[in-house]
Amino acid sequence: MLILSYLVATGITTGAFYALVALGIVIVYKSTDVVNLAHGELFMVGGMLAYTCYVMAGVPYIPSLLLAVAGAFAVGILTERIAYRPVLQHGLSSVLVATIGVSFILKGIGRYIWGGRGDYLAFPPIVSPEPIEFGNIMIMSQQLVVLLAAMAVMAGLALFFKCTRAGKWMQATASNPKAAVLCGLRIDRIYMYTFAVGAAVAGAAGVLMAPLTHLYPDVGFVLFIKGLAAAVLGGLTSIPGAVLGGLLLGLIEQLAAGYVHSSIQDVVPFLVIMLALSLLPTGLLGARGLRKV
């Protein structure tokens, strides 16, 4: 029973990682129909910016977090203006390819600026690094911070899309860009801010998770793959789906590794996703009906 408790608790906290990454992917996809394949690198940029401010320059944590999120937001705007907008007229597949290019460029920049300082950069935790007792098990407090942050980001985004004009514009543009233009919406700007908001969420995730993932130029890749899997499982257009997908992915991983063998930890979740998608092509909570991908 103790083992099960540990595995479930760890599955939930690990799942929160994936959920936080998945949220950023969903925001961009929901509004632009594009999966931003550079999302993992935006995560890295956010973490590295915070490391520069907090560890190297000695700026307090909260301003460092805000600066990193603002920096990631700015990188989101820049990448949209420089790399995505010029190829948008050639179709979404061109934008997809551009996101791959941006991913490599950001990684290269990461290596140039933050490489050469050791293989992994340790980011000090914002709460005690010691595990805390939770019921009959121990949990890392930083993992709880990530879990709470994922919930907060999810709630904030749900409100943003439901209650704000900008959120509704983004959804309208995603549903029917031509109609959005006819209604007077400047979809180029909406795309720009969408990529920027997605980047800011990735940046925030990068900062919050840095004490657990540690930082290196390639830190974003695997998290992006897991985040994408979580988003697909939950439904690429659904914010609650991203969180649900992340949590399920984390749980499946832990239970498989704990009860079967650690060698299948990375394989089993993807088998489950393939099975789920064959039964529910739009994911667990995704919009039903056909959508352009």
Place this chain on the structure above:
Amino acid sequence: MKRLASTLCVAAIAAAGIAAVGTQAADVVVGVTGTEIKVGSFGPLTGPVYLYGKLAMNGVEVYFNKLNEGGGVHGRKLVLVREDDFCKPEGAIAAVKKLVYDHKVFAIIGGGCSNSTLAARPEIEKAGVPFHVFAAVADGIVDPPLVNIYTTQLTATVESQAQVQWALDHGAKKLAIIAQHDAWGRSRYEPMLEDFKRRGLAAVADEEVTVDQNDGTAQALRLKSSGADAVMLVGYPKAAAVMIRDSIKIGYKPLWIGQTAIQDLPALQNMIGIGGALSDFVSITTVPGHPDDKQYAEWRERLKNTFPNDDLSVFNLMGIAAAEVFAKVLDTAGKDLTREKFLAAYDTIDNFKSSIYPGPITCKGRHKCNQSPAFVKLENNSVVSAGTIALK
């Protein structure tokens, strides 16, 4: 007067002729002139494991710069030419060809990734270029031995055997393995399994961890359930940090035995974050102590002056250490340098006391020149020697 002038003219022409012949003679040796020796290097300069290439090469270059400031080796300055192999087999083959046939280097000091360096071995053998391995650990690079390949890095098999030996020497009864199963991990994991078999042992648990793992609770629970009192850790620092952190979380504290990929213990402690996390951890070391130690002050300063983005790391020191032995061999080969004399000089390196490697370097009669695994541990946040072992 006329006769004197013509005698001087003849003497001058003869001297010029002799000088020209001398220069020509020096030029006959590929990559060697009267004033410089061109040395090639290949390894990952970009990509996720650039540390094993770029940073090690930065170390080599810093060492060469120091030698050059003092006049070089027998009056010749060392020039380093780098090629990126992207840590890929095809990249390494292309890099070696470029170094040998385009840059026409005298010798190569390099090899960051095991797989790519292994792939380049036939090309290096064909070219006959002397090759000194500075970071790659696969035994197959030097085994079976080739006349032109030597390594001063501890090889994977030596390290794996040393991990098991350390556990047994320190009274462990139930041994477990947690290993990465990627190409790097397998080059250590498989020799470790063979060593278990050779000793008639069976691992009580054999778990896998991935290089990007963010949580190791499931593995830690399985290790704990097996009752293992010593765990051989075959992984990169992140995997190691996650495993030790999550083992502490569930109240499991075995003897952890790491290898050279996790020898920067203060960095590992920082990554784990929990005080005293490494109280039961030892690791094999390539370089004794920590790059921040006083003994490396000169290299820290030299590195910073040449590569301002680098903080002296173990990877830089690997390059510096290999370059020191390489330069010793060059010096031993003498002023009339040829590839044959250079390779023959390796066979005279016997118990060479390097300023960086923890044990003596012996290439006499063997091509794996470094067979002295030393262990380090963390005490009061300082890296101290944990001892050495004799492989059985």
